[in-house]
Amino acid sequence: MVTLYVGRLPERVRRRRARWAVASAVVVLCVVVVGLVHALGSAASPGPTPTAQGLSPELEQRFAAAQAAAAADGVPLTLTSGWRSAADQQRLVDDAVERYGSLEEARRWVLPPESSAHVQGTAIDVGPTESALWLGEHGLELGLCRTYANEIWHFELLADGATTCPELHPDSSSGW
Numbered sequence: 001m002v003t004l005y006v007g008r009l010p011e012r013v014r015r016r017r018a019r020w021a022v023a024s025a026v027v028v029l030c031v032v033v034v035g036l037v038h039a040l041g042s043a044a045s046p047g048p049t050p051t052a053q054g055l056s057p058e059l060e061q062r063f064a065a066a067q068a069a070a071a072a073d074g075v076p077l078t079l080t081s082g083w084r085s086a087a088d089q090q091r092l093v094d095d096a097v098e099r100y101g102s103l104e105e106a107r108r109w110v111l112p113p114e115s116s117a118h119v120q121g122t123a124i125d126v127g128p129t130e131s132a133l134w135l136g137e138h139g140l141e142l143g144l145c146r147t148y149a150n151e152i153w154h155f156e157l158l159a160d161g162a163t164t165c166p167e168l169h170p171d172s173s174s175g176w
């Protein structure tokens with residue numbers, strides 16, 4: 001019995017080791033695959049370039065149509081800012097206070113997170129300057145309206161059923 005047992009032991013050990021090796025290889029492979037997916041994911045994730053992500057579907061669609069119409073006119077229309085998180089918006093408020101030296105002046109250029117149309121996904125900033133001016137001229141027929149007299153780049157949706165854009169606000173201070 002003892003001889004038989006001793007004789008079979010190495011085989012059982014070998015099998016156990018083989019199973020362990022296969023299991024280890026599977027674990028290592030999983031780790032490598034997960035690592036690769038993460039690496040590829042971070043390489044493909046959006047950088048600082050603004051995207052239409054987070055915009056209301058209606059605005060995303062109208063901006064795409066505007067971009068196509070602009071391109072047909074030889075005008076390169078790009079998004080310089082779209083949807084912003086509340087934290088991003090608050091950072092812009094803080095930066096503006098620092099840049100302009102007072103909250104009173106900052107209010108003319110940026111709204112707080114709770115009233116910013118960018119946070120709601122219903123506003124876009126476009127560029128470059130010539131292209132923003134182009135959209136200012138053609139926005140109505142594309143369902144996009146400028147909102148503030150001091151921001152040629154900022155556009156919001158033309159309200160449903162409206163045939164004209166609302167009168168421009170002098171700046172964003174009235175939205176505080």
Ligand SMILES: [Zn+2]
Nearest residue numbers: 123124125154
């Ligand atoms: Zn804006």
